Amino acid sequence: MNKSIKIYWLIPIVILSGIFGFYTSSYSFFKFKNEIDIVSLFGLVVTTALGIYIASTLQNNIEAKKFEKGLNQNLINSLLSKTKTIDKYLSSNNLKFQETIALFKSLSSLLSELKEINEICKVSDCGKITELRTLFSEIKPLITGGNVNNEKLNLTIEHKGLSKTKLKEFRAKLIELMIETNRK
16 A cells, blocks of 8 residues: 655645744744742742642542442442342242342342441432331331242232332332432
């Protein structure tokens, strides 16, 4: 391949720039002093250093907040995923005892981790996390308190309906918490 660089368009620009520079060099637009004002130089250095410090500090704070929000978002996404799994098993009436207990243990540990991280980072309102924990405490006995036959949980129609509405409310509160976290 023969790639040639055509610089013919550059020649008129260089010529016009030279002519413009020649005619304007005889005019004195600025008056320069050949001395340095120490006070102004010191002010310039201090202002520049302060600007750089503020910019770097703000950037570090922004990155730290983004990381904290990311931790919260990941935990909330995990909680949402687990509640969808429970809801799916509940809808298909296929609640295996061991899997359901393991899901609830996982949900409980994720809620505890969310509370601990929020106590340190203070990204979300602690009251909302407490509401989630109390709602979880209401949901767990509804689902795991049913009769166990052949390693499957059998729920009454009343418990199943109540569990579905409580799970829906739990997911709605998780989504509210996610939105609140994202807005901060």
